[in-house]
Amino acid sequence: MLNLSHKKLEVFKESKLLCKEIYLICKLLPAEEKYNLSQQLKRAAISVCSNLAEGSSRKSLVERKRYYEMSRGSIVEIDTQIELAILLKFITEPDILQLxxxxxxTFKMLTGMINKE
Structure with missing residues (x-):
């Protein structure tokens, strides 16, 4: 593995934990959601980490911010999808405490990074 600077960022470490929690939550979803909600949640979680990593490698401030904003947008997607899963009674509030x-x-840290730069 590459020893890159973004791996030392607290926000990156937190985004990986978020991704792990998403994968655990997806195990609670019904089988019929395997290719719908579950896949969408996993894709968004991976996007948080990936855009953060890619943005950190950019030299241009404008590009870095754009990737950080995409990463934060994926968190908003996750939030919406989790709310829908609760509404549909696939999961409960206690199921998502860690998440x-x-x-x-992660949202707060990314917002701070976007506003700082």
Missing amino acids: TSHVIS
């Missing part, structure tokens, strides 16, 4: 913490934390 909620990671969503909020």
